[in-house]
Amino acid sequence: QVQLVESGGGLVQPGGSLRLSCAASGNSFSRYTMGWYRQAPGKQRELVAATTSGGSTNYADSVKGRFTMSRDKAKNTVYLQMNSLKPEDTAVYYCNVYRIGYPNYWGQGTQVTVSS
Numbered sequence: 001q002v003q004l005v006e007s008g009g010g011l012v013q014p015g016g017s018l019r020l021s022c023a024a025s026g027n028s029f030s031r032y033t034m035g036w037y038r039q040a041p042g043k044q045r046e047l048v049a050a051t052t053s054g055g056s057t058n059y060a061d062s063v064k065g066r067f068t069m070s071r072d073k074a075k076n077t078v079y080l081q082m083n084s085l086k087p088e089d090t091a092v093y094y095c096n097v098y099r100i101g102y103p104n105y106w107g108q109g110t111q112v113t114v115s116s
Helices: none
Strands: 003-007 010-012 018-025 033-039 046-051 057-059 067-072 077-082 091-098 110-114
Touching: 003 091, 018 033, 018 091, 018 110, 033 077, 046 067, 046 077, 046 091, 057 067
Parallel strands: 010 110
Antiparallel strands: 003 018, 018 077, 033 046, 033 091, 046 057, 067 077, 091 110
């Protein structure tokens, strides 16, 4: 059974940092794209960053230069280092694994709140 477990969310002041982790189990995801999405109240879920199986990483314009995604293929784990956090980064952050022709998997989400 595939499971994605996110951790690392919490409350942080503007300008602060958080590091999210997503551990995937139940399959080998070396050929999957792994990504982070977020959903703020009243808004649609949006892509934050994604890393392909080949190692290419794309970021949403709103987080470029502030967030860094990394991937440990051996551990089936991805990380999202978030620096210079802003109140508008407040959202539930979800981990996702995706591969064309295969089921799409989501984690349960972790809350990130940026507030003074």
